[in-house]
Amino acid sequence: MFANSPAKSVHALDTQALKQPNITFYSFKYSGKTLGCIAIKTHGEGIAEITSMRTISEARGQGMATCLLNYVMKKATRKGYTSLNLETGTMAFFKPTRDLYLRHGFTECGPFASYRSDPNSTFMTCKLSR
Secondary structure (H helix, E strand, C coil), X not given: CCCCCCHXXXXXXXXXXXXXXXXXXXXXXXXXXXXXXXXXXXEECCEEEEEEEEECHHHCCCCHHHHHHHHHHHHHHHCCCCEEEEEEECXXXXXXXXXXXXXXXXXXXXXXXXXXXXXXXXXXXXXXCC
């Protein structure tokens, strides 16, 4: 993320941060190779955040991000979350990511949790139905 965003605007979590008890991490492997991963963080009653979603370059354009997103949205709904939020970049590099979220029912919103307004961040939310 540091290659595509100013350092003060990078919110990516490192390996240690992803081990927090309020974060659930999922990865998708095929033939022993990890193709993508996604993590959600609980923020309180009914609210979760997609904190990380990545796919390897060879898996891009093949539906991996859609697969990961659909999976975590279903998991979040089953766990009783009513809202799924996220932060992503505003730069051109992140446009496919923003478009993916928009196609899956996310809408732009203001900062949430401990985030602050930042011209390099887009905040999104999706209401989940049970």
